[in-house]
Amino acid sequence: LLSGLKPWARRWAVPSVVLNLILSILLLIVTIALSAKKPEPCLADPTCPDGWVRHLEKCYYFSQAEGNWTYSQSHCSALGASLAAIDTQHEM
Structure with a gap:
């Protein structure tokens, strides 16, 4: 296979094949590494x-209005919100 090549070409044939393979x-x-890496979600602020x-990533509105639970719940709903619920000790 290499016998038809000139001496200088024969000398560089194997190293160049190895280099191309590497x-x-x-x-x-x-x-593969770049395609496997999942992009981090773009979180809008x-x-x-x-x-x-x-x-802590939540919005709170402190209303001065007085009312019962039902009134307060419907007032929050009208604002696209809900009554506050503390989910964890950390939120307090």
Whole structure:
């Protein structure tokens, strides 16, 4: 196979094949690694409406209105919100 090549070409034939093989394997590894890496979700910085307070990724509105549970719940619902619930000790 190599006998038809000139001496200088014969000397570089095997190293160049090995180098090409190594570069191809590295390219394959990098391609697989980059395609397997899941992009991090793009989290928009949510802001709270005016007059609301942000705490631990949640928005709170402190109303001065007085009323029973049913009135308060419907008032919150009209604002697209719900009555506050403390989910963890950390939220307190």
